[in-house]
Amino acid sequence: MRIVQVKCPSCNSPIYSKQRDQLFYCDKCNVLHTRNGGAEKLDFEIAEFSGSSSGERVFVPFWRLYCSFIIRSKSVEGGHVFRLMSWMKDEDGSGTLFIHIPAADFDPSTFKRLAIDYTVSSPKYRSRLDFGGVRRMPAMMSREEAVELADFVVVTMEAEKPGVLQRLDYSLTVNGSKVVYLPFVMGQSGLTPAL
């Protein structure tokens, strides 16, 4: 076991932080990177807060995965496959969608809620250039784990609609990924979106 100081792969500045995070942000050259066998720079976006949001502001990291799917066959008792239909482009059952996987360490129910909400309705935002001193929640999930969980999100979207899912034969391909920091406000009732 060897311990090394994390440095920016772009400007070689040491990364200082107050919290453990799988994604390392260099505030000198605005580069986000992760380490998986070696330093890997990541494509990322930061969404702007809405003007009306008040309270403790925080950015929550998500893996946004651009996916294509093909539904080959399906069976639902007392319902139908509903949500995937909205992204279907062709009659052959294929389509594309953005799947949002929360990368912070959430309990299973919050993870599920955020993943479904932002996948069903993709967030629209103006992007900003830096975090501007606003706290970032640490990312605890790698891209590989997010890709694995994309399939889980797709089935969850369908299973939680009316009817009992019995079979869904489909393929899902992740074509690209990006880290997106979405704005939230911490209140007494928990995290509230601040887009």
Place this chain on the structure above:
Amino acid sequence: MADISVGLNCPACGGAVSVVEGESTLLCPYCDSTLFIEGDQGVTTIAFRNKVNREGAMKASRLWWSRGWKARDLKRVGRTIEVYPIYLPFWRAMTRVAGWICGYEIRRHTDSKGRVHEQKVPKEVMVLNDYRFSEIATDPGDLGIRSLRNFSGETSFADFDMIPTFEATTSRDDAVARAKSDAQSRARSSAKVSRVTMERLHVLPRRLSMVYYPVWVVRYTYRDRMYMTTVDGVTGQVLSGRAPGDPLFQSLAITAGTSVGGLAAAVGIIMSSVAAELMIVGLLAGGIILYITYRFFRHGSEIVEGEFKNKPASVSQTIKELQSAARTLQEAYR
């Protein structure tokens, strides 16, 4: 998980930092540097500190002699001949399973006219859980230890020079594969979907560690025969052992078992004049009691506790086996 940590030094300022087992990043509390752990293929190696001494191991072993169906004179006649500690290597993995299992179950109910109706009840069950897995990373021989039970305690490599250490002989990839398979099967059983039509489970290995764990081996004799116990070097509990059984308990068991089994069968035959099914029930009950009695008598000459490869089934395991066989028969009958 947070109870195991390893002491290291920050490469930036030299300050002492504590690495929680399995974590890949940490922060230096002195200079705020972000630090990254580069392990052997992501495997953290840790060792538990031996907290038990020779006397403690012998005491735990002697206490174990007096429990259960062991020979009543074992404490008086048994002689400890050898006590020594060893380090055993274990793989320890944390695995997350996320997915869905869909299917249905068949529910049967009988109406007032005695007709049996079947109802197909569709089910969809989400699985999102973390599972912990451990297995020994070497050939344990006849130690009767195959997995870790305790996961907390002080960690240190200080005892490594003094205590003989078994080398790890199983591969990391095999351990990961078994951890994944174990998590998947536990996730399946937690979903309780009897007839599966669709299964999408994703198994994500999250942490893998090599844990060196101290174990005391206590060898003893009883009436010229050799036996052995192993004692946990952290908790002081007996992990496994072999001990002589008591002929009196075996005799009592065979006498009582055959009497009760025979009585149950006889009552069943007598009651067959009331209802024919009662004879079958009585004969079955008698047969089961006789089988359990036989198993106890057959293996009662030696009491075996722990994870031995060829360990004879205990009475409770025998009952579980019988329940499982009954369920299979019931399914086949339907």
